[in-house]
Amino acid sequence: MFEEVLLDKQYDIIPPPEPIRFIIDAGANAGYTSVYYANRYPAARIIALEPDDSNFNILRQNTLAYPQITPLKAALWIRPAKLKISNPSAPNCAFQVEEVSHGDSLIEALTIEQLMQQHEIGTISILKIDIEGAEKELFEHSSCQSWLPHVSQLVIELHDRFKPGCREALNEALRSTRHTHQTRGENDIYTFTR
Numbered sequence: 001m002f003e004e005v006l007l008d009k010q011y012d013i014i015p016p017p018e019p020i021r022f023i024i025d026a027g028a029n030a031g032y033t034s035v036y037y038a039n040r041y042p043a044a045r046i047i048a049l050e051p052d053d054s055n056f057n058i059l060r061q062n063t064l065a066y067p068q069i070t071p072l073k074a075a076l077w078i079r080p081a082k083l084k085i086s087n088p089s090a091p092n093c094a095f096q097v098e099e100v101s102h103g104d105s106l107i108e109a110l111t112i113e114q115l116m117q118q119h120e121i122g123t124i125s126i127l128k129i130d131i132e133g134a135e136k137e138l139f140e141h142s143s144c145q146s147w148l149p150h151v152s153q154l155v156i157e158l159h160d161r162f163k164p165g166c167r168e169a170l171n172e173a174l175r176s177t178r179h180t181h182q183t184r185g186e187n188d189i190y191t192f193t194r
Helices: 002-007 032-040 053-062 112-118 135-140 144-150 166-174
Strands: 022-026 045-049 069-072 074-076 081-085 097-100 107-110 124-129 151-156 179-184 187-192
Touching (some): 032 053, 032 069, 032 124, 053 069, 135 166, 144 151, 144 166
Parallel strands (some): 022 045
Antiparallel strands (some): 081 097, 151 187
């Protein structure tokens, strides 16, 4: 991840045209992308979500010197819920989540709407999503139509290899939007025009 973000510069992309004020880094892992964004856009507030304990502890350490980054031990989801890691033996960069009603070590699920409300975000300048297949649920759910108009740029790694239908769900959700598309490394970048 360090190599992809900081050496290969997979997030060194053409930013949206307006000033970068708010960034959500969903699936922040150890925080390399959040740190990259904090250095590139020092005036931006960054919300970094990571569900796994070990990754989150590293994320917190890596972002200590950046007061504009708010690390949250949580996962992006379609509704407020409790989640668990469904593949705990996977590598730390490939954890997936699933919704559960009870159990140990539950993870808080947060929605885009909750994040926007709690952090008083009107427009998400950059929404970075690397959530190991949960993007399928995120973009299949009708609620995405309420927050997509508030996103200036979407940077997403799709995981059809883990969960078939991710790209199809995203393409359907973006069908009525005006946007440009580019790819960089494993990321698809959509810049929206209003």
